[in-house]
Amino acid sequence: MANLHWLANPGRFLRISNAVVPYLAGLTVVLLAYGLWRGLTAPHDATQGAPATIMYMHVPSAIMSMTVYGGMAVASAVALIWKHPLADIAAKSSALIGAGFTATCLISGSMWGRPTWGTYWAWDARLTSELVLFFVYLGYIAIWQAIEDPQRAGRAAAILALAGSVNLPIIHYSVEWWNTLHQPAGLLQGKTDPVLAVPLLTLLAAFFCFYVTVLLLRMEREIVGRKIRQLRLLQAQA
Amino acid sequence: MAEFFAMDGYAFYIWPTYIVTLGFMIWLVVSTLRGLAADRKVLAELEKNAPHRARRRGETASSSPSLRGAETSDA
Numbered sequence: 001m002a003n004l005h006w007l008a009n010p011g012r013f014l015r016i017s018n019a020v021v022p023y024l025a026g027l028t029v030v031l032l033a034y035g036l037w038r039g040l041t042a043p044h045d046a047t048q049g050a051p052a053t054i055m056y057m058h059v060p061s062a063i064m065s066m067t068v069y070g071g072m073a074v075a076s077a078v079a080l081i082w083k084h085p086l087a088d089i090a091a092k093s094s095a096l097i098g099a100g101f102t103a104t105c106l107i108s109g110s111m112w113g114r115p116t117w118g119t120y121w122a123w124d125a126r127l128t129s130e131l132v133l134f135f136v137y138l139g140y141i142a143i144w145q146a147i148e149d150p151q152r153a154g155r156a157a158a159i160l161a162l163a164g165s166v167n168l169p170i171i172h173y174s175v176e177w178w179n180t181l182h183q184p185a186g187l188l189q190g191k192t193d194p195v196l197a198v199p200l201l202t203l204l205a206a207f208f209c210f211y212v213t214v215l216l217l218r219m220e221r222e223i224v225g226r227k228i229r230q231l232r233l234l235q236a237q238a
Numbered sequence: 239m240a241e242f243f244a245m246d247g248y249a250f251y252i253w254p255t256y257i258v259t260l261g262f263m264i265w266l267v268v269s270t271l272r273g274l275a276a277d278r279k280v281l282a283e284l285e286k287n288a289p290h291r292a293r294r295r296g297e298t299a300s301s302s303p304s305l306r307g308a309e310t311s312d313a
Contacts, residue, residue: 040242050246057259100266104259111251214266221274224281231284 010223013086017216024213031206039199051115052196058108059187059200060207061101065133066168068098068211072140073165076158086219088154089226091161092144093218097211099137106130117181125178129171136164150226 035056045052072094078087109127110120121127140157147153175184186192187200245252 044246050248051251053245053248053252054255057255061259097266100262104262107258108255111255115248115251210263214270217267217270217274221270221277224274224277228277228281228284231281231288235284235288 010086010089014220014223017220021213021216024209024216028206028209028213031202031209035199035202035206039196039203042195042199045196048116051112054108054112055196056199056203058105058112060204061105061108062130063204064207064211065098065102065105065130066171067208068094068101069133069137069161069165069168072098073161073168076161079154080158080162088150088158089219089222090215091158092154093215093222095137095141095144097214097218099134099141101207101211102130102134102137106134113181122181124180124182125174126171126180126182129167129174133164133167133171136160136167140164150229 039056040053044050045055072091075087075091075094078084079091106127109130113122114120140160143157143160144153147156174180175182187197192200243249243253
């Protein structure tokens with residue numbers, strides 16, 4: 001009977017999703033192109049020079065790595081409490097996107113750190129907590145792959161996602177709580193010059209649209225995958 | 239142009255960052271779309287093999303055709 005409830009929603013979801021995805025994809029491409037053009041042609045940062053150009057990839061990756069995790073944690077809570085099947089699918093479909101952004105955040109940070117700090121990596125509060133986020137994502141993905149029954153896998157993964165969410169405030173406040181190499185955030189406090197802030201915010205919007213677009217596509221894939229699984233089980237019983 | 243790509247001598251740090259980040263995004267879109275297309279094909283194939291099940295419950299046309307197969311499994 002739980003499945004009846006499950007089916008009531010995905011049909012509606014797929015219709016809305018299929019209608020929205022082409023527009024979101026188009027918006028992503030436009031924002032990405034505009035942000036890259038403005039960012040790469042902007043004058044170099046006064047103190048850091050050319051390496052600060054890395055920020056256009058690093059900052060949106062970093063913000064998205066946490067935003068996606070936040071979304072995944074909320075979806076996991078909804079899936080655990082209300083057993084909403086789409087929430088479960090949304091959480092699962094987010095994981096690889098978030099893990100990827102965490103990886104690009106770490107790699108771009110490393111490439112930025114070498115010319116400005118003189119090192120690719122330091123066991124510093126901000127860097128380490130972001131690395132922990134990456135491992136939490138990997139753990140989450142591993143649970144889904146290790147447990148075959150989607151209901152059991154979903155519950156275990158959701159608990160991990162919720163437990164891992166303590167890391168989000170740690171990452172965010174790490175630059176204030178501890179002495180760290182990492183500079184504090186300036187973008188959303190209006191401390192960044194518009195010449196740099198406009199392309200940065202445009203690229204952040206582009207990365208966000210990218211996330212929603214890919215999330216919707218991956219959710220559809222997950223719904224199709226679960227239908228395949230159910231049909232196969234049914235055929236095996238017949 | 240060459241000056242732009244040289245990035246004041248920091249090209250080694252800057253361009254790989256862009257290639258990795260944008261490359262990841264392109265890879266994710268391509269692999270998601272390819273996986274979705276492949277799974278849709280498998281589902282269509284499965285539904286073709288069990289069409290009587292799909293029709294038996296008289297699903298309305300308003301639901302996506304690709305959903306019918308799974309809906310029968312609740313019966």
